[in-house]
Amino acid sequence: MTRNALLEIRDLHATVEGQEILRGIDLTVRAGEVHAIMGPNGSGKSTLAQVLAGHPAYVVTAGSARYEGKDLLAMTPEERAREGVFLAFQYPVAIRGITNAYFLRAAVNAIRKHRGEEQLGPVEFMDALEEKLKVIGWDDSYLSRPVNEGFSGGEKKRNEILQLAVLEPKLAILDETDSGLDIDALKTVAQTVQKLRRPDNATVIVTHYYRILTHIQPDVVHVLSAGRIVKSGGKELALELEEKGYDWIREAAPVA
Amino acid sequence: MMEPYVKDFQAFASNGAAGAPPWLREIREGAIARFAALGFPTMKQEAWRFTSVAPIAEQHFTLAPPLVSRLPSPAVVESLALGLGPRIVVVDGRYAPGLSSLAGLPEGVQATSLAAATRAGPGGELARRHLARYAPWQDNAFAALNTAFLADGAFVHIAADTALAQPLEILFLATSGAGGGAADGPAVSHPRSLFVVERGARAALIESYASLADGVQWTNAVTETVVGEAARVELYRVQREGRNAYHIATTQSRQERDSYLALHALTLGGSLARHDITTVLDGPGAELILNGLYLLGGSQHADHHTVIDHAQPHCASHEFFNGVLAERSHGVFNGRIIVRPGAQRTDSKQTNNNLLLSTEARADSQPQLEIYADDVKCTHGSTVGPLDQTALYYLRSRGLSPETARSLVTYGFAAEILGRMQRPDVRERLDGLVRAGLA
Numbered sequence: 066m067t068r069n070a071l072l073e074i075r076d077l078h079a080t081v082e083g084q085e086i087l088r089g090i091d092l093t094v095r096a097g098e099v100h101a102i103m104g105p106n107g108s109g110k111s112t113l114a115q116v117l118a119g120h121p122a123y124v125v126t127a128g129s130a131r132y133e134g135k136d137l138l139a140m141t142p143e144e145r146a147r148e149g150v151f152l153a154f155q156y157p158v159a160i161r162g163i164t165n166a167y168f169l170r171a172a173v174n175a176i177r178k179h180r181g182e183e184q185l186g187p188v189e190f191m192d193a194l195e196e197k198l199k200v201i202g203w204d205d206s207y208l209s210r211p212v213n214e215g216f217s218g219g220e221k222k223r224n225e226i227l228q229l230a231v232l233e234p235k236l237a238i239l240d241e242t243d244s245g246l247d248i249d250a251l252k253t254v255a256q257t258v259q260k261l262r263r264p265d266n267a268t269v270i271v272t273h274y275y276r277i278l279t280h281i282q283p284d285v286v287h288v289l290s291a292g293r294i295v296k297s298g299g300k301e302l303a304l305e306l307e308e309k310g311y312d313w314i315r316e317a318a319p320v321a
Numbered sequence: 322m323m324e325p326y327v328k329d330f331q332a333f334a335s336n337g338a339a340g341a342p343p344w345l346r347e348i349r350e351g352a353i354a355r356f357a358a359l360g361f362p363t364m365k366q367e368a369w370r371f372t373s374v375a376p377i378a379e380q381h382f383t384l385a386p387p388l389v390s391r392l393p394s395p396a397v398v399e400s401l402a403l404g405l406g407p408r409i410v411v412v413d414g415r416y417a418p419g420l421s422s423l424a425g426l427p428e429g430v431q432a433t434s435l436a437a438a439t440r441a442g443p444g445g446e447l448a449r450r451h452l453a454r455y456a457p458w459q460d461n462a463f464a465a466l467n468t469a470f471l472a473d474g475a476f477v478h479i480a481a482d483t484a485l486a487q488p489l490e491i492l493f494l495a496t497s498g499a500g501g502g503a504a505d506g507p508a509v510s511h512p513r514s515l516f517v518v519e520r521g522a523r524a525a526l527i528e529s530y531a532s533l534a535d536g537v538q539w540t541n542a543v544t545e546t547v548v549g550e551a552a553r554v555e556l557y558r559v560q561r562e563g564r565n566a567y568h569i570a571t572t573q574s575r576q577e578r579d580s581y582l583a584l585h586a587l588t589l590g591g592s593l594a595r596h597d598i599t600t601v602l603d604g605p606g607a608e609l610i611l612n613g614l615y616l617l618g619g620s621q622h623a624d625h626h627t628v629i630d631h632a633q634p635h636c637a638s639h640e641f642f643n644g645v646l647a648e649r650s651h652g653v654f655n656g657r658i659i660v661r662p663g664a665q666r667t668d669s670k671q672t673n674n675n676l677l678l679s680t681e682a683r684a685d686s687q688p689q690l691e692i693y694a695d696d697v698k699c700t701h702g703s704t705v706g707p708l709d710q711t712a713l714y715y716l717r718s719r720g721l722s723p724e725t726a727r728s729l730v731t732y733g734f735a736a737e738i739l740g741r742m743q744r745p746d747v748r749e750r751l752d753g754l755v756r757a758g759l760a
């Protein structure tokens with residue numbers, strides 16, 4: 066294994082509902098890096114993200130994924146989260162009746178407990194939250210609302226960013242968090258990612274747009290097509306995709 | 322088996338209740354006749370399609386004898402009361418003055434036994450004006466039976482522009498099966514309540530039903546509430562009777578112009594519960610929040626039939642009922658919304674969400690919209706389903722254990738309803754009961 070590789074994916078195959086979606090993914094993300102993954106609709110970007118987060122509907126049929134040298138795929142979703150993996154969902158989920166504040170604190174405390182840190186009470190937690198809220202331009206009113214319930218598309222994405230900011234993961238995977246955001250919110254995402262950019266953690270950004278990458282400056286850009294990474298390059302690859310589309314690199318669709 | 326009740330009625334009418342005023346005796350005579358004509362409902366009737374009252378109909382419940390030896394100790398009452406303010410205690414349908422504590426009620430607030438209110442004085446006039454005017458005893462056999470045996474319960478009158486700062490609790494205790502009595506067979510009590518909140522007054526009232534024992538018992542309650550012009554009322558109702566209790570209830574409200582009523586119904590107890598809640602929005606600008614939760618387990622069966630009657634224009638009603646059903650329990654929700662001709666600009670919303678925690682649990686949800694006006698906004702939605710796997714996964718992906726995720730998602734169904742309760746003190750107590758019920 067490469068030294069200081071935070072995430073190391075080898076020949077990863079995964080199916081959903083018996084259909085193979087990931088067809089041999091190889092990807093290494095080192096601490097301190099930001100990777101972007103682009104690719105056509107349905108190419109498997111979210112599938113990859115969900116496999117890494119531990120979604121029970123996706124079945125890994127071959128290959129491996131190691132996180133900090135450990136077998137990521139053998140861990141439960143909650144173990145992954147407690148170890149520092151965070152997925153910002155493309156489609157965040159609503160939890161009826163549970164306030165955002167309660168949810169966030171439960172998540173923080175679950176992770177703190179795992180690290181052997183003290184639990185935060187409601188008051189201490191709110192204090193710690195204040196500054197993060199400011200960053201995403203929110204007031205307290207979003208905290209007393211049930212998680213994502215009745216949130217607009219952009220608000221749901223902001224809520225994912227808030228969780229990212231609060232949980233401070235080691236490996237953040239952002240699945241189209243920039244889609245549906247207004248220009249200010251987009252900058253917020255970029256700022257939050259930049260803030261988290263430290264020598265000991267890494268971010269994977271799944272996106273369709275060059276714009277977010279101009280704010281974030283990824284180290285590597287990958288193109289995922291039909292379940293494989295078909296091209297990797299620098300930031301200029303994203304610009305090239307923006308201009309030319311995917312046709313020139315698109316892999317033949319799998320024969321189902 | 323109706324005949325025994327008719328016989329019991331004759332005994333009741335000639336003995337203990339003989340002192341009642343003629344108008345009340347007349348109502349009772351009419352009600353027992355209606356009961357005899359209607360009989361116990363069967364599942365062949367549309368309104369009872371999912372609920373069998375055979376366990377009640379197939380045996381005879383003697384009329385719970387008047388208190389005396391059965392009075393619970395103050396400590397027991399204390400443990401069952403929410404204890405957030407003054408309270409009326411009603412034991413087996415009879416007002417228990419020694420257990421009630423009504424000190425400190427503001428001027429203009431009358432809280433007393435219904436029996437006293439039906440006798441003489443200005444209260445008697447009020448009772449006569451309102452009692453049995455709203456509850457549908459002509460059509461509903463259980464309301465008829467309650468009305469036939471109408472003797473006592475709670476009476477609350479809040480004078481115009483009076484504000485009741487603390488919530489007033491009415492605790493109904495059923496003692497049947499608690500032992501100690503000679504004839505400790507299954508007994509029925511018919512607690513009756515009348516709440517009259519006059520123009521511009523404000524109050525929070527709590528009706529709480531509990532059992533002193535797990536014996537077979539039947540509570541057949543009727544509550545009538547009048548919310549006067551521009552009055553604001555929060556009516557909490559908690560049913561947490563014993564595991565062998567049958568609880569049948571009618572909650573009937575009438576709202577006048579610009580009034581506000583929030584009715585919160587929490588059903589936790591009983592083996593068989595049926596609650597008919599009807600509110601008539603009888604003046605323009607009235608607003609109703611009907612907010613209910615049933616939390617069932619074992620083989621509990623609870624049926625909520627609600628009717629929101631928009632009789633006047635410019636009224637709003639928002640109805641939310643959630644059910645959490647574990648083990649072999651069965652929840653029934655029927656939500657009827659009537660918009661009368663001329664009730665224009667009605668704004669009505671209804672939702673019923675049911676969470677099935679086991680494959681054997683069952684929920685039946687039926688919206689019933691009857692709209693006879695054209696300029697109205699009416700929406701309804703209902704769901705029945707198991708725990709949302711995606712929600713559980715989302716929570717786990719944030720580090721929560723599967724157990725915590727499950728209990729959070731489950732509690733969320735209850736929290737949604739609790740969250741609409743406006744008094745923090747009451748909400749907190751009920752939250753405690755709910756958490757205990759979910760544990």
Ligand SMILES: Nc1ncnc2c1ncn2[C@@H]1O[C@H](COP(=O)(O)OP(=O)(O)OP(=O)(O)O)[C@@H](O)[C@H]1O
Binds near residue numbers: 081108110112113155
């Ligand atoms: N639960 C599922 N059941 C059936 N098919 C699924 C399921 N989840 C994903 N798929 C299929 O897998 C393929 C890849 O989906 P995925 O969501 O990973 O694409 P994506 O690259 O994220 O696309 P987009 O850019 O539109 O978000 C699609 O063809 C999709 O229809």
Ligand SMILES: [Mg+2]
Binds near residue numbers: 111155240241
């Ligand atoms: Mg996707």
